[in-house]
Amino acid sequence: AATYDRLYGWSARHATLVMTASGSVRDEVVRSYGVPASRVRVVPLAADDSFRPLPGDPRVEAAREEYLGGPEPFFLFVGKLSRRRNIPMLLEAFAELRAGRSLEHKLLVIGLNTHGLDVDGLAARLGIADAVVHCEYIADDDLVALYNAAETLVLPATFESLSLPAMVAQAVG
Numbered sequence: 001a002a003t004y005d006r007l008y009g010w011s012a013r014h015a016t017l018v019m020t021a022s023g024s025v026r027d028e029v030v031r032s033y034g035v036p037a038s039r040v041r042v043v044p045l046a047a048d049d050s051f052r053p054l055p056g057d058p059r060v061e062a063a064r065e066e067y068l069g070g071p072e073p074f075f076l077f078v079g080k081l082s083r084r085r086n087i088p089m090l091l092e093a094f095a096e097l098r099a100g101r102s103l104e105h106k107l108l109v110i111g112l113n114t115h116g117l118d119v120d121g122l123a124a125r126l127g128i129a130d131a132v133v134h135c136e137y138i139a140d141d142d143l144v145a146l147y148n149a150a151e152t153l154v155l156p157a158t159f160e161s162l163s164l165p166a167m168v169a170q171a172v173g
Contacts, residue, residue, distance in 0.1 A: 047171035063145035076150035095126035
């Protein structure tokens with residue numbers, strides 16, 4: 001994290017313009033990196049129009065079948081598997097939830113594994129390997145369908161002031 005802090009700080013201080021998705025992040029960039037507020041712009045995030053409810057659309061069940069192998073309900077995580085997204089904690093919580101209840105739910109984790117996290121190994125050690133599916137990339141049409149099919153979106157992130165996956169989940173209902 002310290003390496004990235006130095007890189008981000010240097011980049012922000014030397015950039016002509018810094019864009020951020022929220023006022024709280026803008027304030028943090030100004031405070032933490034000493035960037036003049038006049039060089040930081042807030043550009044709000046929004047879900048693409050393709051992310052909308054798809055009631056009765058056969059693509060929803062087809063995507064569930066393709067990626068999860070059956071009709072079971074599932075929890076969805078979407079995002080890069082970075083340290084601040086707490087994937088090990090998510091897997092541990094999911095294992096605890098399944099152990100404490102007779103849940104048939106699965107967990108679909110979608111995102112690039114840039115830190116080489118052993119998702120399959122951790123799921124196996126926690127006894128949930130049969131209930132966890134990780135995909136690094138999903139085509140947009142399938143992603144829309146999977147958001148529609150999911151029981152809920154889970155976001156165990158630290159310092160996530162604004163989340164595009166949360167906005168997308170809200171857009172699909």
